[in-house]
Amino acid sequence: MTSINGGFKYLALRNWIIEQIQTGALKNGDRLPSEQALCSRFSFSRQTVRNAIDTLARDGTLRTVKGSGTYVANAGGLVRNKTIGVIFSCLNDYIFPSILRGVESTLSKNGYATELAITNNRWQTEGEILERMLHSGLSGLLVEGTCSALPNPNMDTYFLLKQKQLPVVFMHNYYDKELFPSVLINDRESAEAVTRRLIEGGHKRIAGLFKIDDMQGRERLGGYLQALHDAQMEIREDDIYYYTTKRKLPLEQTGVLEAFTGKVPCTAVMCYNDQIAGELHTRLSQEGIRGVAIGGIDDAFETQPTSMRIVTAKHPKEAIGEEAAKRILQMMGDGIESVPCTPFMLTTELVEKTGFINRELPRL
Secondary structure, X not given: OOOOOOOOXXXXXXXXXXXXXXXXOOOOOOEOOOHHHHHHXXXXXXXXXXXXXXXXXXXXXXXXXXXXXXXXXXXXXXXXXXXXXXXXXXXXXXXXXXXXXXXXXXXXXXXXXXXXXXXXXXXXHHHHHHHHHHOOOOOEEEEOOOOOOOOOOOHHHHHHHHHOOOOEEEEOOOOOOOOOOEEEEXXXXXXXXXXXXXXXXXXXXXXXXXXXXXXXXXXXXXXXXHHHHHOOOOOOHHHEXXXXXXXXXXXXXXXXXXXXXXXXXXXXXXXXXXXXXXXXXXXXXXXXXXXXXXXXXXXXXXXXXXXXXXEEEEOOHHHHHXXXXXXXXXXXXXXXXXXXXXXXXXXXEEEEOHHHOOOOOOOO
């Protein structure tokens, strides 16, 4: 039974009312105990009781009739199952399976299953998934956003989820940091640290290759620029290359190979993540371009014997899933306002792939 002695009194009372509806103690059309009766029963102020009733009246669960009382208006809308929806933009063999493992291990220990859906980084698909999940009785929703650096056409649905008091937590990114809690890494600081390490290795001209239609890419670009600025290095627009979800490959379309073949070539590159860094590494090797230092994010770079030097930031993959799941469990137990919407950032650490480095080159 939901405790009535939680930290947020009106949320605790709201949860108690929901429990009465879910267990059938209160049915459609039933009248709630009066405000005075609830105040007396739980030793709450009248304002606390009114706040609890108002939150349920706003989403249509309760209906207040002046001079008569408050009644259950939509008991069926509160029948939620022991399943949490999980939305990813993709689910390949990169970092996402590890994040999902963190989610599932934490939720399963608390008796919850997951319902997985993939948007393929398409807004339309995300909208269809949200519409289906909105009416499927889920207890909460974990989301990895779609093209999160761009305006999202599904925000009305997210606002509706907030209005209906459905717990939602974002993983890896967010659309609006003041709408829902989120769990992520500090993308800006991670990219800044990797770029700074390349600078410390003596590199005077460092290219950048970034995906720009998600929040991570935008922040990582910012970290790269900050490191160059702090080192008083010239920031050359022509050394920075971009791609989006729809135009990731081939690398030739980004123009990035030109950075290493000019009269004064770049000797290092900071990449959006290790996935694109690995593809660039392969392409440079095929072109016979050697001695380039490559920076990335995620520590998912699988190297072969090479003269290229690798620096990356280790991504706490499973921890992101675990922390997101913990927060949604807390929101289900103590109300959605029990978890602040301030992004929770996990730390990263630098990793150097020294095992395959040509020792004749200066160490990073």
